[in-house]
Amino acid sequence: MTSPFDRIRPAAVTPRQVTDLALAFGLAVPGSDATVTCVASDNRVVADGDLFVALPGTRAHGARFAADAVARGATAVLTDAEGAALLAGPAGDAGDESRAGDESRAAPGTGLGVPVLVAPDPRSILGRVAAWVVGNPADRLMTFGVTGTNGKTTTTYQLAHLLRALGWKGGLVGTVETRSGDRVLPSRLTTPEAADLQAVLAAMLEDEVRTLAMEVSSHALAQHRADGIVFGVAGFTNLSQDHLDFHGDLESYFATKKQLFTPAHARRGVVTADDPWGVRLAQESEVPVATLSTTGTATTTDAADWVVTDVAPSGTGSAFTVTHRDGRTLRTSTSLPGAYNVANAALALVMVLEGGADVRDVAEALDASGGLAATVPGRMEVVATSPRVVVDFAHNTEALALALDALRPTTAGRLAVVFGATGDRDPGKRPLMGAAAVAGADVVYVTDDDPHDEDPAAVRAAVLDGARAELVLGDRDVTLHEVAPREEAIRAAVRDAAPADTVLVAGRGHETIQEIAGVDHALDDRVEARAALAARGDAVMVPAQVTGKQHERTTA
Numbered sequence: 342m343t344s345p346f347d348r349i350r351p352a353a354v355t356p357r358q359v360t361d362l363a364l365a366f367g368l369a370v371p372g373s374d375a376t377v378t379c380v381a382s383d384n385r386v387v388a389d390g391d392l393f394v395a396l397p398g399t400r401a402h403g404a405r406f407a408a409d410a411v412a413r414g415a416t417a418v419l420t421d422a423e424g425a426a427l428l429a430g431p432a433g434d435a436g437d438e439s440r441a442g443d444e445s446r447a448a449p450g451t452g453l454g455v456p457v458l459v460a461p462d463p464r465s466i467l468g469r470v471a472a473w474v475v476g477n478p479a480d481r482l483m484t485f486g487v488t489g490t491n492g493k494t495t496t497t498y499q500l501a502h503l504l505r506a507l508g509w510k511g512g513l514v515g516t517v518e519t520r521s522g523d524r525v526l527p528s529r530l531t532t533p534e535a536a537d538l539q540a541v542l543a544a545m546l547e548d549e550v551r552t553l554a555m556e557v558s559s560h561a562l563a564q565h566r567a568d569g570i571v572f573g574v575a576g577f578t579n580l581s582q583d584h585l586d587f588h589g590d591l592e593s594y595f596a597t598k599k600q601l602f603t604p605a606h607a608r609r610g611v612v613t614a615d616d617p618w619g620v621r622l623a624q625e626s627e628v629p630v631a632t633l634s635t636t637g638t639a640t641t642t643d644a645a646d647w648v649v650t651d652v653a654p655s656g657t658g659s660a661f662t663v664t665h666r667d668g669r670t671l672r673t674s675t676s677l678p679g680a681y682n683v684a685n686a687a688l689a690l691v692m693v694l695e696g697g698a699d700v701r702d703v704a705e706a707l708d709a710s711g712g713l714a715a716t717v718p719g720r721m722e723v724v725a726t727s728p729r730v731v732v733d734f735a736h737n738t739e740a741l742a743l744a745l746d747a748l749r750p751t752t753a754g755r756l757a758v759v760f761g762a763t764g765d766r767d768p769g770k771r772p773l774m775g776a777a778a779v780a781g782a783d784v785v786y787v788t789d790d791d792p793h794d795e796d797p798a799a800v801r802a803a804v805l806d807g808a809r810a811e812l813v814l815g816d817r818d819v820t821l822h823e824v825a826p827r828e829e830a831i832r833a834a835v836r837d838a839a840p841a842d843t844v845l846v847a848g849r850g851h852e853t854i855q856e857i858a859g860v861d862h863a864l865d866d867r868v869e870a871r872a873a874l875a876a877r878g879d880a881v882m883v884p885a886q887v888t889g890k891q892h893e894r895t896t897a
């Protein structure tokens with residue numbers, strides 16, 4: 342059983358002098374012979390020899406936890422003026438602003454018993470500091486970073502699959518899990534905090550990992566979490582409205598994503614130019630980029646460096662051809678359904694080719710490994726083939742519509758969907774999701790997602806409003822059910838499905854915790870679906886994937 346504060350860290354790192362660290366980053370030298378071997382920005386993960394970086398936050402200042410960090414073995418602290426003032430106050434937490442004073446000087450004696458470095462904005466140097474302490478591990482890895490609104494996780498798994506097929510031991514960092522060779526840890530964030538990230542990269546070198554496939558979220562770019570890595574190849578999937586609570590507007594969201602395509606973050610890039618944001622990113626990128634067109638849109642296809650053509654059904658997914666304007670070409674397939682999964686697979690493929698891999702080697706590796714055949718936890722994850730039951734992370738209107746579209750061509754019988762909307766977030770999307778479900782499925786089960794602090798019945802009612810409106814407008818024969826709790830809805834959908842039907846359980850993907858009124862409940866759609874399938878007695882199931890986040894079924 343893992344705890345949220347477990348982390349993958351290097352076993353042996355050469356100690357670095359705190360004095361050298363101060364000199365390297367232009368900070369006041371503390372007059373101490375202390376050394377550090379790794380960095381932590383949360384006291385709960387501190388181990389012996391760590392530099393504890395005390396950051397200001399929205400809920401607390403990290404300096405409040407410095408004493409505990411030292412008790413756990415931290416040998417130095419880096420903080421800002423506010424943190425230094427907190428440390429200099431009575432009992433180490435007085436917060437006397439007047440003592441923060443000159444930011445370029447080391448903090449006065451704090452009673453912590455370890456040197457305290459002070460920087461004006463420690464978050465902005467944390468990535469580079471953490472990298473420096475553990476020996477800049479990213480410089481010794483072949484690194485691929487993926488950003489975009491949708492498709493980061495899937496593309497990253499396809500990258501990892503292809504790199505492994507090429508014979509390179511790989512590491513992976515993203516929403517679902519972090520992998521260093523055989524070590525796997527469930528993720529809390531899509532892109533970890535800089536200190537945790539650099540610790541993982543250093544561990545990867547110890548595990549003889551050669552390549553890194555990593556998701557880079559917009560939050561991470563805004564908060565400098567990926568500083569200290571210059572990706573060999575950065576990739577862009579797409580951009581649509583999301584996270585505006587954090588970024589303010591779409592333009593700022595785009596500007597943040599664009600930072601990945603600057604020399605501080607990447608040497609070169611591959612940009613999927615299927616949407617106008619991709620076209621613009623290719624024009625405004627500060628590093629050389631190759632463009633990729635996957636949808637055959639005339640405006641982008643003519644101008645793109647790489648083009649996807651000849652998409653055809655293949656098994657559960659699609660076969661497709663990728664061709665460069667210089668004539669290099671390769672035909673392969675992805676086992677994941679839907680046009681957007683061709684885009685994700687093609688991006689992964691082109692990133693590896695732009696990273697310098699030979700097209701013949703890649704073709705050979707793909708032939709030997711069944712194409713871009715990564716299975717991605719909770720992304721179009723097939724739990725059973727008869728009836729077909731698929732668990733997907735689609736949790737907004739666009740993704741839900743695309744997921745249903747993707748499954749329709751390979752569904753011989755009826756297509757059912759089980760989904761809900763999240764409480765406390767974006768109420769505007771609830772009726773839209775209801776309408777998208779009725780427009781795309783034949784049987785719709787409206788249920789709960791994460792209600793958070795809202796009344797789940799009220800959230801379902803808003804979804805049902807949109808679903809009923811679409812029922813009236815549309816001319817298809819759709820059956821609409823409201824079933825709660827979610828486990829019961831999954832049970833009903835699986836029980837009522839005919840062998841040729843498909844049941845899409847959408848919205849929670851790999852997640853294993855459902856939050857209701859501040860209480861976490863164990864809930865894994867895959868585990869619930871398996872139990873319901875077993876109860877039927879006639880289902881053809883697919884063996885469970887082992888992922889770090891799965892748990893035993895605890896609900897009735």
Ligand SMILES: CC(=O)N[C@H]1[C@@H](OP(=O)(O)OP(=O)(O)OC[C@H]2O[C@@H](n3ccc(=O)[nH]c3=O)[C@H](O)[C@@H]2O)O[C@H](CO)[C@@H](O)[C@@H]1O[C@H](C)C(=O)N[C@@H](C)C(=O)N[C@H](CCC(=O)O)C(=O)O
Nearest residue numbers: 382383384396397398399400401403406530531532558560
């Ligand atoms: C907006 C945002 O990103 N906030 C992150 C930020 O929180 P914060 O500034 O409020 O920090 P805080 O809780 O006040 O704590 C301040 C400092 O004290 C430390 N601390 C705090 C408590 C304690 O007991 N001990 C301790 O040392 C914290 O580690 C932190 O360094 O720093 C925290 C510590 O690392 C993060 O957990 C937190 O992520 C929150 C939970 C979050 O939900 N982030 C999401 C929005 C996010 O980053 N998402 C993207 C993916 C988006 C996508 O879907 O594409 C991601 O990369 O995951």
Ligand SMILES: Nc1ncnc2c1ncn2[C@@H]1O[C@H](COP(=O)(O)OP(=O)(O)OP(=O)(O)O)[C@@H](O)[C@H]1O
Nearest residue numbers: 490491492493494495516681720733734735740744
């Ligand atoms: N290229 C794409 N375009 C549009 N939708 C996509 C694309 N790839 C995946 N999706 C949809 O988005 C959902 C999330 O996919 P994935 O986890 O790969 O993206 P992500 O960028 O990592 O998202 P998140 O940050 O929310 O984890 C999938 O379950 C699927 O429904």
